[in-house]
Amino acid sequence: MSQSNHFVLALDIGGTHFRLALADQKGQLLRQCKGHSSPENGPEQAIERIKDAATEMLSGLEPGSVRGMGIAVAGLITPATGVLLTSPNLLSWYNTPLKEIFEKELQLPVWVGNDANLAALGEHRFGAGIGCDDLIYITVSTGIGGGVITGGKLLTGSSGFAAELGHMTIDLNGPRCNCGNVGCLEAMASGTAIARLTLEKLSCGEASVITDLVAGDLTKVTARVVGEAASSGDAVARAVMHTAATNLGVGIVNLVHIFNPELVIIGGGVSQSGELLFDPVRQVVAERTIPDYTVRIxxxxxxxxxxxxxxxxxxxxxxx
Ligand SMILES: [Zn+2]
Incomplete structure (x- = not known):
């Protein structure tokens, strides 16, 4: 078999670490490494580490056997130029021309995308969305992001910023979101929102196993702890998960009516809560979506x- 353009170099830059991998186009990760992204020091040191790791990873491969490099990073990216404009996790990396830097360093074509947009592509090509050309991916973790694939193409919008699904308004008078607006889906259904809703209930004196799980230190209340408590049957945790899942379901109802997807894929840490999340989401979508629509979640x-x-x-x- 010809090795021409067979491999892809993939980079995922997060708020604390980067991951770099050499993969084939079937999505097999053949070589992998990890390093610190150290955002407190600006982008230069991390870029140097990534460049060195990439050079080592590419060593021994035939010239022309690597199709290019893909970079996933949280934040707003200009697709054509591959410039990272702003990133919530990498504040010091604003206006970093990632495409230009790595094309020059590695002599490969480079594409850069928002991490949640790219996760949608990953699920479409290798995961839960194989064979489905109209899908929406939503990641629910600390924040909420996503990607929309319609007719097999990624929706980018006029500036490349499309599908910031976490910032659709769910409640006109809702809680303040990190983006500055109020009542965003992210402020009402993310892991951060789950922790906040739980603290509100605990501060009202509601009894919960969560207090024991964090040994009385309420700063340690996270969505993961709430998920554990909910799985064990704790009433406060179950009520919070139900509220967050209902809010997420309302967001998905909006998306279903706008994009008419065949499939909605939910990822991110909070999706590990399983049926505690998926049951209320599916119920809300079934109740509130115009009956002619069908969608799998x-x-x-x-x-x-x-x-x-x-x-x-x-x-x-x-x-x-
Ligand atoms: Zn927002």
Missing amino acids: VPATLGDDCGLLGAVALVAGEYF
């Missing part, structure tokens, strides 16, 4: 590899 399957595999899909696929 399923968990993501790529887990922590969604960014890397999304970067592979970005390079290997035809999404624009």
